[in-house]
Amino acid sequence: xxxxxxxxxxxxxxxxxxxxxxxxxxxxxxxxxxxxxxxxxxxxxxxxxxxxxxxxxxxxxxxxxxxxxxxxxxxxxxxxxxxxxxxxxxxxxxxxxxxxxxxxxxxxxxxxxxxxxxxxxxxxxxxxxxxxxxxxx
Amino acid sequence: xxxxxxxxxxxxxxxxxxxxxxxxxxxxxxxxxxxxxxxxxxxxxxxxxxxxxxxxxxxxxxxxxxxxxxxxxxxxxxxxxxxxxxxxxxxxxxxxxxxxxxxxxxxxxxxxxxxxxxxxxxxxxxxxxxxxxx
Numbered sequence: 001x002x003x004x005x006x007x008x009x010x011x012x013x014x015x016x017x018x019x020x021x022x023x024x025x026x027x028x029x030x031x032x033x034x035x036x037x038x039x040x041x042x043x044x045x046x047x048x049x050x051x052x053x054x055x056x057x058x059x060x061x062x063x064x065x066x067x068x069x070x071x072x073x074x075x076x077x078x079x080x081x082x083x084x085x086x087x088x089x090x091x092x093x094x095x096x097x098x099x100x101x102x103x104x105x106x107x108x109x110x111x112x113x114x115x116x117x118x119x120x121x122x123x124x125x126x127x128x129x130x131x132x133x134x135x136x137x
Numbered sequence: 138x139x140x141x142x143x144x145x146x147x148x149x150x151x152x153x154x155x156x157x158x159x160x161x162x163x164x165x166x167x168x169x170x171x172x173x174x175x176x177x178x179x180x181x182x183x184x185x186x187x188x189x190x191x192x193x194x195x196x197x198x199x200x201x202x203x204x205x206x207x208x209x210x211x212x213x214x215x216x217x218x219x220x221x222x223x224x225x226x227x228x229x230x231x232x233x234x235x236x237x238x239x240x241x242x243x244x245x246x247x248x249x250x251x252x253x254x255x256x257x258x259x260x261x262x263x264x265x266x267x268x269x270x271x
Contacts, residue, residue: 002145004144004147006148007149008149021161023203024270025269027271029203031185032161035165078182081171084264098215099216100215102260116224120223133184135182
C-alpha cells in the first residue's frame with residue numbers, strides 16, 4: 001500500500017543526527033545524513049558570473065581567472081569535507097578541470113576552487129559543478 | 138528506543154517538496170573520503186570507508202565498510218594541486234583497459250598530472266561513491 005509521510009524535519013531517535021535507510025539490495029543500511037550532498041552549485045565564470053542553480057549556496061566570489069570561492073549558508077561541522085566536481089570549456093577542445101584549492105585552506109563556510117586546462121593554465125569555465133559531502137554543523 | 142518507519146513518499150508538512158523514498162536511498166552517496174595520499178596515507182574524514190591502501194605512487198585502493206550490491210557503481214574523485222600554482226591534478230578510476238578494478242567491497246583510483254601519464258602522490262584527494270548498497 002502506498003504511503004506518504006508529511007513532515008518538516010527528520011530526526012533520529014537514538015542519535016538526532018543519524019537516521020538509517022535500507023539500501024537498494026535490502027540487506028544493508030546506510031546513514032541518511034552522511035550520504036546526503038550538503039551543498040552543490042552549477043555555475044559559469046566565463047564572460048560573466050552566473051549561478052544557474054544551487055543548494056545551500058549563499059555567495060559566489062570571482063577571485064580572478066579560473067579561481068572562485070563558494071560560500072555556503074548552513075556551515076559544515078569541520079573543514080574535512082569531501083569536494084567533488086568537474087568543469088567544461090565548450091569553446092576549446094582542451095580539457096578543463098575543477099579542483100579544490102587546498103593551498104588556501106577551506107573553512108566551515110567556504111572553499112576555494114581553481115579551474116584549469118590540462119596544461120595547468122587557469123581558465124574561466126563556461127560550466128562547472130561542485131558538490132560537498134561531509135558533516136553539517 | 139529504536140523505531141522503523143516504512144513509507145513510500147516524503148513531503149514537507151505543507152504537503153510540498155515531495156520525494157519518493159527510492160530517490161532518498163538511490164540518491165544518497167554510499168561512501169566518500171577525504172585523504173592525504175603522501176607519505177603514510179591517512180584518512181582525513183570519510184563515510185563508509187574501512188581502510189585505504191597505498192598500492193604504489195598515486196595508486197590507492199579504498200575499501201568499503203558496507204558492501205555494494207554489485208561492482209557497477211559510480212565512483213570518481215579529484216585531487217587538489219599539491220603546491221601553490223601547480224594545477225591540473227586528477228584522480229581517475231583505475232582499470233586494466235577492459236574492466237575496472239572495482240569490486241563490491243573496494244575501488245581503486247590513481248592520481249596523476251593531467252598532461253602526462255605520470256602517477257604522483259597527492260596531499261588532498263577526494264572521492265565519492267554512488268550506486269546500490271547490498
